[in-house]
Amino acid sequence: MLETERHEKILQLLKEKNTVKIQELVELTSSSESTIRRDLTVLEKKEYLKRVHGGASKLQGKLQEPTMNEKSSKNHQAKQKIAQFAVGLIEEGESIYLDAGSTIVEMIPFLPENIVVVTNGITHIPLLLEKNIKTYLIGGFVKPSTNAVVGRDAIASLEHYRFDKCFMGVNGIHPQYGYTTPDQEEAAVKQLAMSLSREAFILADDSKFSEVAFARIADIKTATIITNDLESDIKNQYAGKTDIKVVTA
Amino acid sequence: MLETERHEKILQLLKEKNTVKIQELVELTSSSESTIRRDLTVLEKKEYLKRVHGGASKLQGKLQEPTMNEKSSKNHQAKQKIAQFAVGLIEEGESIYLDAGSTIVEMIPFLPENIVVVTNGITHIPLLLEKNIKTYLIGGFVKPSTNAVVGRDAIASLEHYRFDKCFMGVNGIHPQYGYTTPDQEEAAVKQLAMSLSREAFILADDSKFSEVAFARIADIKTATIITNDLESDIKNQYAGKTDIKVVTA
DNA sequence: TCAAAATCAATCAAAATCCTTCATTATTTT
DNA sequence: AAAATAATGAAGGATTTTGATTGATTTTGA
Numbered sequence A, B: 001m002l003e004t005e006r007h008e009k010i011l012q013l014l015k016e017k018n019t020v021k022i023q024e025l026v027e028l029t030s031s032s033e034s035t036i037r038r039d040l041t042v043l044e045k046k047e048y049l050k051r052v053h054g055g056a057s058k059l060q061g062k063l064q065e066p067t068m069n070e071k072s073s074k075n076h077q078a079k080q081k082i083a084q085f086a087v088g089l090i091e092e093g094e095s096i097y098l099d100a101g102s103t104i105v106e107m108i109p110f111l112p113e114n115i116v117v118v119t120n121g122i123t124h125i126p127l128l129l130e131k132n133i134k135t136y137l138i139g140g141f142v143k144p145s146t147n148a149v150v151g152r153d154a155i156a157s158l159e160h161y162r163f164d165k166c167f168m169g170v171n172g173i174h175p176q177y178g179y180t181t182p183d184q185e186e187a188a189v190k191q192l193a194m195s196l197s198r199e200a201f202i203l204a205d206d207s208k209f210s211e212v213a214f215a216r217i218a219d220i221k222t223a224t225i226i227t228n229d230l231e232s233d234i235k236n237q238y239a240g241k242t243d244i245k246v247v248t249a
Numbered sequence C: 001t002c003a004a005a006a007t008c009a010a011t012c013a014a015a016a017t018c019c020t021t022c023a024t025t026a027t028t029t030t
Numbered sequence D: 001a002a003a004a005t006a007a008t009g010a011a012g013g014a015t016t017t018t019g020a021t022t023g024a025t026t027t028t029g030a
Helices: A003-017 A022-029 A033-045 A066-088 A124-130 A152-158 A184-195 A232-238 B003-017 B022-029 B033-045 B064-088 B122-130 B152-158 B184-195 B232-238
Strands: A019-021 A050-052 A055-057 A095-098 A116-119 A134-137 A140-143 A148-150 A163-169 A172-174 A178-181 A197-203 A215-218 A224-228 A244-247 B019-021 B050-052 B055-057 B095-098 B116-119 B134-137 B140-143 B148-150 B163-169 B172-174 B178-181 B197-203 B215-218 B224-228 B244-247
Touching (some): A003 A022, A003 A033, A003 A055, A003 B019, A019 A022, A033 A050, A033 A055, A066 A244, A116 A124, A124 B140, A140 B122, A148 A152, A148 A184, A152 A184, A152 B152, A184 A197, A184 A215, B003 B019, B003 B033, B003 B055, B022 B055, B033 B055, B064 B197, B064 B224, B064 B244, B116 B122, B140 B152, B148 B152, B148 B184, B178 B184, B184 B197
Parallel strands (some): A095 A116, A095 A163, A116 A134, A163 A197, A197 A224, A224 A244, B095 B116, B116 B134, B163 B197, B197 B224, B224 B244
Antiparallel strands (some): A019 A055, A050 A055, A134 B140, A140 B134, A178 A215, B019 B055, B140 B148, B172 B178
16 A cells, blocks of 8 residues: 555544544554554654554644543544444445444444445545445435435435445434434434335444434334443343344443 | 656546555556656656655645646636636526536635525535535435546436526537537536526636537537637637637636 | 553564666657 | 657566564553
């Protein structure tokens, strides 16, 4: 691989995440640990980043609130673990639907090349193209707040496709009220995408459990949940109602 | 193959990708590794790019623009004038189709708010949203090199809409062969968008006249051309065949 | 604090890329 | 048309990059 191409990927990921682990970069670039270490050394010398034990971090003039940092990075780590696990379920040659949103975007760096991705998330596109993944975009109204494509035309556009697997973020998971999200139009798109998939997966950290948002997407049993460690009383609530895959962080 | 033709291909790809591998260029130009290496050496000396182990990368900062600029910056001013004139044709409340591509993107800063825009250019989206313009995106395959949405699904997606006006970039304008562009799939999308519009406008600087590219979009008379100053012999060629609006720069 | 685990730096052989040279093929000039 | 000039592709050895291994260092968790 081209030296600068790898450097760009590293800096790109760092831009999104503030900190990166060596192992992530090894997988992202499919090169060896040694190579990544050498890259980091070079990039540090050029003052593009700061090396830290275990990886590298953004180099910024002012440090942010340490409490904020600690919390969000922990949350972020959980998200990444979940995303990485989700990608592990994908097999070569499959066609995949990726929901718009920050939960799902974490999957992209880990995706294999030989798949077809359909998405309604415009912000995913550059990342997908950078990975040389065949990418299809749903047509329709672009919701300004989230850069997600929704509405009547999005529904019609979706009907053109069928998926092996789809991956969704949601705002609420509840044993009785099912999966929910605040926006009615996004819910409709998610619902249809799920019904067009052989298998549906919900990615959610533990904070989403027992929450209920305005618009209902689907019943709890229509998807497999991928989440991080759960408290045991929550686990019991869902026992037998649907598959839950727990990623231990 | 002509030397300059290869050089242009190289620079073109570099523009899109930031970094290119030798092997990519070998395939793209179907010439040997040696030749590509020689080309890169030449282009580096002219400060069009930077060689790196494995290929070449864009040189960033100030150098890249000004060297190119004898041609490009003059060209850019013309493009802007043309774009501004085109926007002047739009009236409040109209529904507009904007083609993907660098010619059309120049229009966006001048657009009024109270219109509806449909586009197949993903890179236009953030600019449009920033201006609070109601934006619809065509669905379909995302062409990596141009970030344009094309293909069968794009065609189907387009059929949902009707436009008051559409604005297009093209690569060739010829009195006999009409409007042409290098990519067959993009041509199909342009063609349909034009036929869905009450009025169609082609934005083109004078370098596009008398050129012919691979894929035909439409006959010369199906659109109004917006261009900068033309030499009089060219003007005569088109006299009576179609409307030409000339923007004096 | 200490020991186990993880991460790191240094080294070296293998692989990939690069440069030089030369014969061959195109293009231009005469 | 022939000669001169320029561009091309292939082959070899030189150089750079890479990945694996080793032992040193740092972090982690009891």
